[in-house]
Amino acid sequence: MWHRSQEECVADNRQHKNVVVVGSGIAGTAAAFRLRRAGHHVTLLEREGHVGGRMSTREVVGERATYRIDRGASWLSHNYGPMIALLQDAGLTSRMLSCSDELAILRDGRVHRLSLVRSSGLLRTGLLGWRAKLKAVNLLRDLTAVGRRLRWEDMSGAADLDTESAHDHALRRLNRELLDYLVEPLCSTQFLVPAEEVAAVSAFCIMWGTFGAASFTFDGGVGRLPEDLLATPVMRDGTRLELDAEATAVEPDGAGVRVTWRRAGREETLRADACVVAVPAPVAARIVTTLTAAQRRHLEAVRYTSDVHVTFGLDRAPAETALGVAVPRREHPDLCVALYEHNLGPGRAPAGAGLVSLVFRHHWSTARADRGDEEVIADARGAVGEVLPELAAHIDRHRDLAVVQRWQNAVLARPAGGFRDLARFTASLDPASPVQLAGDYFAYSTTNAALATGEQAAERLRTTLAGV
Template sequence: MAERTIRKNVIVVGSGIAGMAAAFRLRQAGHDVTILERGDHVGGRMSSYEKAGEGGLYRIDRGASWLSHNYHSMIELLREAGLASHMLPCSNELGVLRDGRVHRLSFVRNSDLLRTGLLGWRSKLKALRLLRDLAAARRSLSWSDMSTAAGIDTESARDYALRRLDQPLLDYLVEPLCGTQFLAPADEIAAVGVFSIMRGTFGAASFTFDGGVGQLPSLLIGLPLMRERTRVELNARVKEVRPDGDGVRVTWERDGTSRAEHGHACVVAVPGPIAAGIVPSLTDDQRTYLTGLRYTNDVHVTFGLREPPSETALGVAVPRRDHPDLCVVLYEHNLGPGRAPAGRGLVSLVFRHHWSAQRLTLDDAGVIEDSLAAVTEALPELAAHIAEHREMAAVQRWERAVLARPAGGYRDLARFTGGLDPRSPIQLAGDYFAYSTTNASLATGEQAARRVIAALSPAPAPAP
């Protein structure tokens, strides 16, 4: 996008990857940007931090930990921002546990589905149907606005699997995918969600950043383009965004003191239920929709280990048949160098949302103890390894982790997006327009920025 001559001030609420992508595109278009962020760091669910162990520093991703070359919007933004050199390749394997044995599938080769010992030959034949259905669904899938999938949103992932596939494919593919992506069982998730995950996950290699997945928002904020005319206010909780004269008025609060500022436009890039509370110009129906969005809870535990376990996959999905609570083990040292001190391991235990919901307010010691009890049941060798080599443990808690849309949720989304005004000076962004991945959030932030840029553009001069 070329530098513009008519410079306006645009306020961005939220510095997750949706807000940061919007801010970057607005700066590229020549506008001044003010970012208001409630937390004490940028990145939201795409942020990383360091924690010391005996042997040095572990780098822990608070939320997102896996990225794919299918993330075309992210890769294009990295290229334009001159940040592509920070991308690193990482392991391309996803393990699936079945009866105590780990079967590894490549993210890159869809044909692994036909070769794996995870499934019998009858299921492999049915898997061909899944690949055909995915190919047909692709044209309805979008990264920035999944209302495009309303027409194919007719059933849950479980009903789809039982209608078109078979029980083993439900148990050992569809359930693990719903667990790892949505932290929820397949009957709570629309079949469209499974097609979205497969489109986003398979057929391309994984990548990471040299400073952890959460490095991207920090890198963006450090760009000369952003340092120049971007103001970032941390610990700034926005209370209200309302139209005001020829722009918007944003009220925010820090340390109990209320402040207000005027912008020509605003991108509100916070989770849907929070947007519902701060944008009074939404209609009652829009507010009801946003308030009712279902995000799953996540409480997960990350262990720093003096020795890495021998697993080569990035993660091992645990089907519900093998354990009701534990849904995936992430071997984060396989993401690349710098996650754990040399020769050490970093492993996270991630749980289905019902387990997390019961532990959102439990203290760290209680969460760690319960997580170890679960891994002892599901993967006793890993539990023994953690017990022997543990030198650090960290607990993450997300009240709103990832969006879990049930069947019909994309039709509801289409009704919601159909009522939004693309010319409004207040534009919304966030993963609730698509599904919870960093690339989708980024794409929605870019879309909001495009709309704001268009709304702020001078009207074309009348023809002579």
């Protein structure tokens, strides 16, 4: 869709327009990059003091070393076609680093490692008995049927298959063991809630986006990706970035738009030819005045789960080779995954040192949203000691720092029927409107889906603006 020649870009330069992009997460930065490549001037408004949103990385100094900690996303996949194409177009593929392809699942205190690349690993694993392995054929069949309908920028194509929860589907088509030791841990790890609370289609989205391809990460932390995108020559020239700038209203203004934003209590207004609104759904509902009542209701009702997770910097890496050990609800009610972030590749922690994050289910995080860091760290340490005692002892012996990260709106958890709602919503949007929406709520929460929605919004505006 985006493979356009230099000549086309130059031709568009003669008729460039002014476009505002609200939100500098990966959806907004991808939109801004594509609009700049099409020759338009871009103003990027970001509420925080840094870019990247849920795809950002911070440097934290411990007592003995410095760590690069991904605030939200940390893992990327070669299934992420739009992201890889964008990195190619931006000249950033040399920053992609390969990393471990193993995901482990805990059962009865034993860690079972599975390859994300080779599905044959499911046949050999000791995680599942032979009955479950036979039933897994149904999983592959249903995944193929759903996968045919999925597109990264809009997953509403699977709406007619959205008839039940992941829990009910697993009990109907698979069996209890596959539910408890595969479907439930995958749902909890991705959505932070159990399989009852998400659509079966949501569970298939994760498998479609995760399995069958190698993993990669971005040099220096995934947050460098949007930062580096903004630093490419095409962006440096012709892009205005406003940090600490909170958009409060996006309204029609003649054939264009008017965007009001504020910084430190001072309000400013920008007039532009078009706008991409790339913020989480409830914020879009609040600031875009052109939405219909039904569209606003849809955006307000999108469910995000909360995340309060703890990252430990360790002066020695634990021996585990997997990217993470998922903890099924049968093994522990709160802890859903221990992520071995140093296995993402060099740069997160100094050579030989470790970086481990403990991620919890939504109910645990919600209960701790307002508690102090020390209490949260102690609770996290207590929980890991109950199921992964060796890791807990290793943390006690080698702890250099502990950092708490909090997200009120972390990831989408779309319940059964949610893809049908999404289909009604996307069908109601005007692709020729000068205000286009972008964000992971058109798909499921992944950096790549968010990026693809940003590109889709930019492509729609490029077409509309060419006709103005």
